[in-house]
Amino acid sequence: MLNLMKLETKKINTENLLLTFLAINAGILGLFLLFRIDKDATELLMSYESLFTTMETLIVASFVIYASVLLSHLVVEEFRDKTITVLFMYPVSRKKLLLAKMLIVSILTFVFILFSNIIVFGGFTFLNSIFHYISEPFTLEMFTERGLRVLLSALSSAGIALIPLFFGMRKYSVPATIVSSILIITLLSSPMNNTDTLYSLAAVPVTLGIAGFLIAYLVIARAVKTDF
Numbered sequence: 001m002l003n004l005m006k007l008e009t010k011k012i013n014t015e016n017l018l019l020t021f022l023a024i025n026a027g028i029l030g031l032f033l034l035f036r037i038d039k040d041a042t043e044l045l046m047s048y049e050s051l052f053t054t055m056e057t058l059i060v061a062s063f064v065i066y067a068s069v070l071l072s073h074l075v076v077e078e079f080r081d082k083t084i085t086v087l088f089m090y091p092v093s094r095k096k097l098l099l100a101k102m103l104i105v106s107i108l109t110f111v112f113i114l115f116s117n118i119i120v121f122g123g124f125t126f127l128n129s130i131f132h133y134i135s136e137p138f139t140l141e142m143f144t145e146r147g148l149r150v151l152l153s154a155l156s157s158a159g160i161a162l163i164p165l166f167f168g169m170r171k172y173s174v175p176a177t178i179v180s181s182i183l184i185i186t187l188l189s190s191p192m193n194n195t196d197t198l199y200s201l202a203a204v205p206v207t208l209g210i211a212g213f214l215i216a217y218l219v220i221a222r223a224v225k226t227d228f
Contacts, residue, residue: 001100001103004092004097005100005103007100008074009104012070012073012074012104020066021112021116024059024063024066024116025116025119025120028059028116028120029120029123029124029127031058032045032123032124032127032133033127045124045133046134047134047136048138051124051133052146053196053197055117055120056149056199056200057189057197057199059113059116059120060153060185061185061189063112063113063157063161064109064160064161064184064185065182066109066112067105067106067108067109067161067162067181068164068168068177068178068181069178070108071105071161071165071177072174072177074101074105075098075102075165075168076168076172076173076174076177077174079226080173094223094224095224098219098220098223099220102162102165105161105162106158106159106161106162109161110154110157111154113153113154114150114154117154125138152202153205156205156206156209157205157209158209159210159211159212159213160184160188160205160208160209161181162213162215163208163212163215164176164184165177165215165216166180166215167179167180168180169222169223188204188208
């Protein structure tokens with residue numbers, strides 16, 4: 001499996017992958033600077049609770065949508081263009097081959113979200129020392145609670161990132177894959193009150209994450225039976 005994953009990662013431009021990761025984090029930190037100008041938006045950064053909700057929404061949204069782009073490249077496009085038939089000719093299990101592709105996307109989503117939280121919060125801490133968005137102290141209890149939440153968010157998002165496959169693989173459509181990820185994020189980011197979103201309810205991302213992994217399993221089971 002590891003060898004298959006190594007082979008599949010060669011199809012991804014590592015330099016572009018890293019640049020996209022850095023650009024997304026820079027963009028989120030840039031928004032925090034813009035919030036300083038917009039008085040209404042500044043309310044999103046008046047407490048650590050609202051900060052973490054804003055961070056989570058922006059980070060998860062960015063990388064779940066980016067995961068749909070990777071899925072389109074690694075899976076959907078190959079079925080659409082029928083280049084997957086070449087891979088299926090190799091003496092390798094179809095299930096393992098498709099599983100390797102999906103694991104790459106899930107693992108990248110998990111890692112990106114995990115490290116983005118560290119980078120963005122570190123960057124915000126620096127900005128906060130200059131602009132004083134939040135005056136309350138950041139306690140050890142907050143750190144522990146936030147760490148567990150970030151881990152849960154990254155794991156859940158690794159599964160949620162696979163849900164667009166259900167839509168993209170129906171007619172091997174790249175637009176359907178990406179648009180469905182945007183719709184999912186729009187739904188999860190819908191505000192429930194001043195600080196919370198649907199995603200902030202732990203049961204929602206966990207349920208969707210499990211659903212994403214089940215969808216991936218069903219997609220693999222169907223795809224291995226496909227005749228071209």
